[in-house]
Amino acid sequence: MSERVTMRDVAAIAGVSSATVSKVINERPDVGAEVRARVLETIARLGYRPNAVARGLRARHTDTIAILTDDLEGIFTNALMRGVEDAASAYDVSVLLANSYGDPEKERRHLRRLLDRQVDGLIIMSGNRVRPRSGPALPLPGTPYVFLYEYGAAEPVPSILPDDRSGAELAARHLIGIGRRRIAFLNGPASWDATRERLDGFTATIREAGLPLEPGLVQHASSWSPEDGFALATAMLTGPEPPDAIFCGSDDLATGAMAAVLERGLTIPGDVAVIGFDDRSLAVHQRPPLSTVALPLHEMGKVAGGLLLAAIQGEPQRHEIIRVSCELRIRASTIGPDGA
Amino acid sequence: MSERVTMRDVAAIAGVSSATVSKVINERPDVGAEVRARVLETIARLGYRPNAVARGLRARHTDTIAILTDDLEGIFTNALMRGVEDAASAYDVSVLLANSYGDPEKERRHLRRLLDRQVDGLIIMSGNRVRPRSGPALPLPGTPYVFLYEYGAAEPVPSILPDDRSGAELAARHLIGIGRRRIAFLNGPASWDATRERLDGFTATIREAGLPLEPGLVQHASSWSPEDGFALATAMLTGPEPPDAIFCGSDDLATGAMAAVLERGLTIPGDVAVIGFDDRSLAVHQRPPLSTVALPLHEMGKVAGGLLLAAIQGEPQRHEIIRVSCELRIRASTIGPDGA
DNA sequence: CTGAAAGCGCTTACAG
DNA sequence: CTGAAAGCGCTTACAG
Structure with a gap:
């Protein structure tokens, strides 16, 4: 249980301020080449890793989204989630998982917890049956969300569905x-x-x-x-x-x-x-x-993740239904050895 | 996009210090009854919600665990995850999802991200086939973990398997x-x-x-x-x-x-x-x-979650294989209308 | 280009 | 029982 190395340590050893270390880490252009090199070297040597919680507090975003599902056992949940996770991972965004079992009270509790954790956005997902729903059980002030394999009746957010x-x-x-x-x-x-x-x-x-x-x-x-x-x-x-x-x-x-x-x-x-x-x-x-x-479940998940990430970046959201194309898989039950 | 209400606001309006508000929220005993009531009333009136990120930074735990799986599409993943989520939810712990696709480099990246986010513990899970593995791709200094549907050769942590x-x-x-x-x-x-x-x-x-x-x-x-x-x-x-x-x-x-x-x-x-x-x-x-x-996938997930939560509370971990009992489901293929 | 200062929103000893 | 102070580990204007 050795003391974790912090940005202060890096700054002290590299002989710079922690503001400068921060700039190096965040790849700001306004740092001199040799200072940057020295900081980078120190970071590597000490095995320093920035604390995402501290960063989140200060920067006011956590690079975290959540999947809120009513059916974690739904037959399609896996592939949908995997799509979302792929999209998020690609941008170094983490995904939180919350399962309401379709119970509105559970959903409310999860939503509260998720919001307390300052998630940047939410994917509201059904793993089982597509249907309209009346929006999340709680208003999500300023937190964007999208519906995945489900659609909000009049919510000003997109729904991602199969075509x-x-x-x-x-x-x-x-x-x-x-x-x-x-x-x-x-x-x-x-x-x-x-x-x-x-x-x-x-x-x-x-x-x-x-x-x-x-x-x-x-x-x-x-x-x-x-x-x-x-x-x-x-x-x-x-x-x-x-x-x-x-x-x-x-x-x-x-x-x-x-x-x-x-x-x-x-x-x-x-x-x-x-x-x-x-x-x-x-x-x-x-x-x-x-x-x-x-x-196209995996693709739908990716689309939902991408759309949510864009909304988090400030892209305006609106009510729209996005249909992702299905694909034909031809096997022997239509073209077989005894077939046409 | 109204300003979020903070603990300072509550304190000011209730006419107490924020330390006192904090004590009320954390249900510390050392707060007078009428002060507590006043604070609680103010919290309710303002709709105040504590910021979990700030709390996590200060308190040095995030009430977050992660599931790191190599196979998010595995046929058993769903039920295992659901068990973990159930166990975590019951203690107001959130669960982060990370999928490595079995790629060690991806696993390393995920692990780093998860650790940066200060997760309190990890569940390392295979959704597909039980096998021994050589531990996580990164040492997890001070962060407890357990294997779910998988086992570490010589890791000093438990593995949860079906019996x-x-x-x-x-x-x-x-x-x-x-x-x-x-x-x-x-x-x-x-x-x-x-x-x-x-x-x-x-x-x-x-x-x-x-x-x-x-x-x-x-x-x-x-x-x-x-x-x-x-x-x-x-x-x-x-x-x-x-x-x-x-x-x-x-x-x-x-x-x-x-x-x-x-x-x-x-x-x-x-x-x-x-x-x-x-x-x-x-x-x-x-x-x-x-x-x-x-x-017993759901139960295995719950056991894994419970064990991890206990380890986070300080319970010592050791190498052990925990076998969860299977259950017989009798249907018509052994006792049928044309049966014995 | 670099750093001193302030502050994100909490909790934790500690003093009274 | 209550509060002032310090501090968790970062980032963000801002000054120089």
């Missing part, structure tokens, strides 16, 4: 491209925002291609589970004119749908091509491996 | 309990520590019960994937005396094993009971839902 609409277009266009004509959409629960966006994209693309769009071909599941995918796909396949492709609103739904196809003795993708949404890790392990539309 | 051995015993005992006699163990790759621990637990339990333990019944996969589970289970089932139960080293392996059982026209659990390890979310969605040994 669900164009993601659905990607899937539809891919299925059309491999020659499918009766393309079903096994969509997620109707109450979700993403569900509506994707329906728009899907419908527009199918229409444009002059393909059929019967009511039976577009269904809404009541959950995102494989069980629902199985049930709905079974119903579709037992109809008079079964689809030759099924686009599912999630990889879980697609997993169930594939089981339904195989159970009826049909082949994938020979008889029915199947494509999911999300690109969770299970997709690649399906038999056959599942084609899917990948949610 | 793999007793987890395997749980599984074996369960299968014996439901009347199985030829129990196979489709274990993970031999190079993993967990694999050896589980083999010990499994072997001991089977021996104790006087059940057969032929070489063919114990196999090591070369990865944890469903594909390997499928291949190995198929080999086991085509042998002269196929098993009536398969204990798998991961849920992914078990998924593959179940596919192999079903593909051969056998029933689960009627002909072959299958149980996994981990309790990932996919387990419950299998058909039939997969029984498994749950890794």
